[in-house]
Amino acid sequence: QEVVPYCLQNCTIHGKRSKRMKVLCYRQNLSEVPSYLPWNVSILDLSENQIASLRQNNFRKLSLLQVLNVSQNQIHLIEDGTFAQTSSIEILNLTSNQLRALSSFMFDGLGSLTVLLLRENNIDRIEPSAFAHLMKLKVIDLTSNKLHSLNALDVVFKVKSLEELHIRENEIIHFTTKDIVNVPLWLRELDVSHNPISFMNVATDALYRLLSLDLSFSGTHNHTTWIIQDPCFLKGLKRLYLGGTVMTPLDILDVVQKLNCSLLEEIHLNELNLTDSDNLIEKVCLWHQNVKTLNLQGNKFKSIKGIVFENCSHLWNLDLTHNRLKVVPYISFHSLNSLQSLSLAKNEFSDVPNATSNIISLKSLDLSFNQIKKIVPKDFANLRSLQHLNLTGNRITQISSDLFPDLHNLLELNLGMNFLLEISQPFSDSLGKLEKMELNSNKMSALKKGTFRNLTSLQFLSLIDNQISTIEPGAFEGLSHLQTLFLSTNKITKETFQKGIFQGLSSLVDLQLFENYISYETSEKLDNPPFILLRSVKYLSLNSQRKSGLQHFPSNFLQGLESIVKIQAGNLVISDLDPATFSYAPTLKELDLSSNPLNPISPALFRPIPKLTELHLHKIGLQSLDFVLHINFSKLVMLRVSENQLNVIEPKHIRALPYLTFLDLRQNPFTCSCDNQMFINWSLHDLETQVLYFYQYTCAFPLASKGRKLWAFHNSSCTVDHEFILFVANTAAVILLMVVCICYRWKKQGIYTYHLLLAYIHDKRYKRTGRHKKYDYDAFVSYNTQDKEWVMNELLPTLEDKYHWRLCLHHRDFEPGKCILKNIVDNIYASRKTICVITHHYLESEWCSKEIQLASFRLFDEHKDVLVLIFLEHIPNDNLSPYHKMRKLVKKKTYLMWPQEEEEIPLFWHKLNMALKTSEGKEDE
Template sequence: MVFVFCLERYKCHAHICEIHDLTANCSYKELRNVPNDLPDDMVVLDLRFNVIHRIHDDVLGKYRYLKSLHLDYNNISFLPTNVFDGLEHLQGLFLTNNNLDFSVSYEVDVFRPLKRLERLDIRHNMKKGYTSKVQYPLFENLPNLKELSLDLIGDPGFDNCGFEKLQNITKIVFENCDLRLILNNTFSMLPENLEEIHLRKCNMIRSIEADAFRSLRNLKTLVIHHSNMTLESALKLLYPFENKHMRMIQFTRVNPGYKCPVETPSAVILTRQMMQHLQKICFNTLVLTENGIVDFEPKSLLWIQYPECIQNIELSGNRFSLINGFKLTELWDISRKLTNLISFDMSYNPLSYRNVGQNIKNFPENKLSSFNSFFWKNTESDKPLCLGKRNYVTPARESSVQTIHLPLPPNLRQIRHRHYLANQQLRNKIVFLNASNLIYLDVAYVIVRNFPEIELKGENNIKYIDFSGIPSWNTSMSLFANSTTVILGFTGIWQTVQHTRHYFSFIPEVEELDISGNQLWQLRYDTFFYNQKLRKLIMQGNLFDELPTALMPLEKLNFLDFSGNILDSINATMRNWLDKQQKKNGNFKLFLRGNIFKCTCGTKDFIRWLFETNIEFDEPNKQYKCMLSNGSITTTVKVYQKFHDHFSICHNEIWLRVGIGLLVSFITITVPLAIIINFKWQITYWFYRKFRKAVETELKKKFVYDIYLSYSNQSLYWVKNLLMPKIENCWKMKMCLEDRDISVGDAYVDAICDSIQQSRNIIFVITKDFSDKHWGRFEIERAKYEKYASNLQKIIIITRQVPVENFPTEFEHILNDVILINWSEAENENDWENLRRALIADIL
């Protein structure tokens, strides 16, 4: 009886916790206590995100083989003295985000049994607001401790923590930092062998003394992250490390502006005095990201005493430029000295943002005056930019120099310069010198007036290139000659790729290619003729309604991402090719998520192939959206599970064709005879009209909108003040307008597709600037697709004084299926009557 009871308890708990490979995952189970009926030989116990208030002192000792214990995000407020007895094998203990005030309740040695503990995390427990001395718990009986993470509250006292006994500790993370001051003796009791220290989320530091880290002789890594202190004060902490070697110095979001709820960094101008300690350190990696830096003095930022030590520099998320005035000369000198630099990152740099100037008002006037002569010029032609009480203007136009030569450090391998936003014109050509070791170049979303041509002087070994988001660039650049990974997403190549022979011949060595978001709907058969090494092709978010045959020459292709297009099936030719690729190259991956397939008699072979092929899909269960012949949406899994029910009628297709042929022949003969003999055509037409009205009434119930309206900026006034009131107020029809009914966001394309699908008709208002509309081409292609799918009743085109050369060519294949209304300038009643008849004449 007892055995049965215990067995039932274990089954019950096994249902609550997920037990696999000596790991018990009990997170998010709303447990109030630590379970005592788990297997005794567990190695990992995860109890995160429960409601445990107290741990009894005899429950954990049962699991004596535990190596990792996670108790984060509970309500634990007290730990009994013997709570960890028996856990002599524990290596990781995590107690973050509880209510454990170690400064008050834990002067006793609660961690004594944990002799093998290597990682201890007790962050986010102690409450903020302490102003007096805060004593921390005893750690001296943790001889194997390597990493310690804890809060830093009030006036911290580490003198009785036993840090001197921790011979193996190398890393301490201070988070939830609520210090007011960092004094020279604040960290004096930390272990001398410490190599890495982190200060994270320090909110109230008002003053810093330069010798605070004097006792940390072996410190190699200093990280200060998201802290409300000035960058100038933080840089003082580097004073003890002058003329010493450090692995990494990282200051990220160190700015008084990063304070909840509003996080707007104050503008920072680096001076030589601020950088004096940093310049005297031999460091490998420097990270100064998101610190609000808008400018720097000459011989300040990279004027380092030991340039040969530097291997990585990251300056992302600030707002300054290196390509400006005197900095070019300085950059030239510095680049020759950075002989071991491997990586340089200066991404996410919004130079043209207006709030740059607004934040400069926080700077002393004397610091600004020395920089204005370099970067600001008072010209009447330039628009003023308000910087506090004084008015400055945008930088003067640069000289007419057409080519700029940039010497690269000889060992530089990676340049990352993406999301560079500047209202400035770069030179027509940039020549990189000493670029033979460069293998990685990322300039995605560089938004400037004119993207320059880039040339390498010497051997070209670049393997990775990202040109995403750049609308125009020269494909003849030799930059791409040896690249194996090329990303060209959202570059607008649809304008040329569909009509250019061997378009991708400029990347003959490419193995991975991404051309997502380019509004492509067809490719020439020879598009990839010179890309025989291509293995991975990503074509997300385009307008393909079928797999292009241009893929067939790619014999090594084994990864194809076609998600987010408008595929309704895959034809037999491409299915056979995909299966051959699977057999030839093995493990072929095909991504199709985001397409809506057709599940009709014409695509039944595709549905069967989908579940029988050995190709690997992005949906492991192959559960894609599928449209039935009646217009309802289901999934391919449900259709395949009831394959016979859905496609049994397809076996009678031959007889159905014979029947339809006989019926057509009968009607062809009898109707003309009936008209000639009996003159009964009025009755036939009356029945047709009534039948059409009933069908239309039923269809209307499925529509959310009567009209989806596509228009450009030039017709915005006419649409909102004339067309919309007439249709919605007078004719009582519901319209879908892009500016009013579609929300901007990551799912904007899906929102347009859904709105057109839910509309009965679509009206295009064509003006001179319609071809410049960003989503105009997509709306036209989607309208053609919905018309083909019998979801759209009418396509109406209203032309308003548009020249023939500006009329969208995408309509040329469907002109017989659209209603064209040439709107006169006089706005007469005939135009409104023609539109009214086009919309509602058939159902009146």
């Protein structure tokens, strides 16, 4: 079989090395099915595009395809034979297209198809043989089409293997079983809801095997007439949905009564405007004593009669959500001896209805979103079987240890979105089996010692969105089985991390602390690292600390996280990380440091985490991938460096990442030049690494190519070494020119050449002797006199007064009487770095040109990092062409651009300060 490159235009590949390979091409504005899809794709998603038709050759090579999603396109035509070679497809999703008719041969070849989704098309006609060869088809969804009658669906009912049919929203007015012939033997579920059915006639036993019939929200504005000629014509029915139908309570009772031959287990009577005066519940339970689920949500019950459920002793699930109940008589639920689930959510209770305490069999009680202000011990008395209690969205302000005396089997307790100010006493040991507790979105500011000590089985605890700033040491003691702790969106600060606050969490796996107020003044080691006791934690989230962000990251902040696998530390305003930071997390596999101003990033930072498989460095200001050259990234599978300042990806960067599967470089300012030739070819043809959405990358440089696609760069010219040819030609021309001009300008140029030679010898001597020179200045400033105002008013005060660097300026520090060139040479070599302030005036200056040439010796000969370029204004690429070395320098080295926006100026000074801090190491270091 043909081997397909990993990079596909407008698509991404997932699981290429697995048996179920996914190709995702959704939301790519495709007008047709791509022709370059890999032959071994198993799952293909082409949804949300502009595809108008499916053609015979679109899927010809995809014999292993099992799932095809082409929903939300503009498909109006599917050619006969389109699926002739795709016999493995099991699920076909054609939802939200513009199909009008299903032809006889449209689906030929889909012998393995089990699910066909055709929702939201314009289908008004299905030809007789459309499904003839679909021998395994179990589910057909024709919701929201234009099949106005059951006659139009005759071909559908002939699918012998059909188990589930959805024909809701098809403008069906008359439903009579006389129109249904050849009903599939295995048809179990029929959905005809949301149709304007005015006449419902069960005149034959065509649907006698049906298990579920959904007629909810059907009927016209006037009325729906039902005729059931024989109660046993629907004798197999177990689930009946009548919610939202245009029927009076008497009509509903009539229908339910006539179905007395059916062994109904679920009856859905939601949103029918029922009230307690309709006397409907008693009769439903009397006529159908097998009913286990009764759905009455969304009605208008204000109260319940004391005996309303006396015939419902067989009920398992009762849903009274979204009514107007305020009071329920004590004896109302007394007869519900088998009830396991009761929902009274979204009513108007101000107290827990005491009637619930009579249901001794109850396992789940939902009282969420009422107006309950307090709970007392008797509220849940006798509910010894209760496992799930939901009190979300009420107005509870206090809870105490004795509130749940009999809930010995409770597994889940939800008290979120209330007004809890504190937990004044520890939870009682009656909740010893509790596994999950939610206390999110309350008003708690502190957690006291021992609060959870009796919840020895708790595995999940959410305290998200409170105001917690104080956690007493020992607050979590006793939670030896807790695996997940959510403390996000609180007011936790560094002061919160007292010694021992995480004591007792020996089994904790997932800790979330994002959106708090954690911040440190320095990166120095902490005396009490906060996670020192969390040796089992695998997942830690610290993202987006509020106010000024985390900024400084203490070097031993992660100490104790011996099992950590994933750390999310994005958007924290971290500008520097100690190289030892991750030495405390040797098992780390996934790291996210996105949206932090970390550039430059030290390679030493990643050396302690050799097991890293995913690294996310989105939007950190990276200007080079050189950091990967000094680390053994032997297990790295995913590298995300989108929205940075990367211009060129060099071969050495690619070679340093041998096992990379996904590389995300979106929204970087790439240079369309021969420098990127190898990267472009590799991205297009590599079989192991996928450069995500590579075909969307655009050029930022040179300006003439700005906005063009990077992949379309014509690199044929790169095969000829034009630079060498030009070099030879220019050298010959320069020599000839020098011979002509040497006599005319001998004195001036001779002096210059002499000092240039001295600088070269000076540089070579220090390189040879290896002596370490002590510098008089931190930086020599090379600038044109017309830019003196910016140098004196901006650069000088900031670097000397604020950051305390020693600068050398020619008008201030040159030795009077000494030759200018001698002054330049001596002071450049007496300074650690040279700062060139580049403008159009600078490029036109003869002396500035000499200064940058002299300063370049150390950079181009010894590769010392001694040159810092500051562009005060935009210099087009063409304008740099005469300055060949400077042009290459701008392509390869860090340079700074004076920002136009005032709010970006502090970041500019920070970057310049960091550039002056770097030592003289090799360029690649």
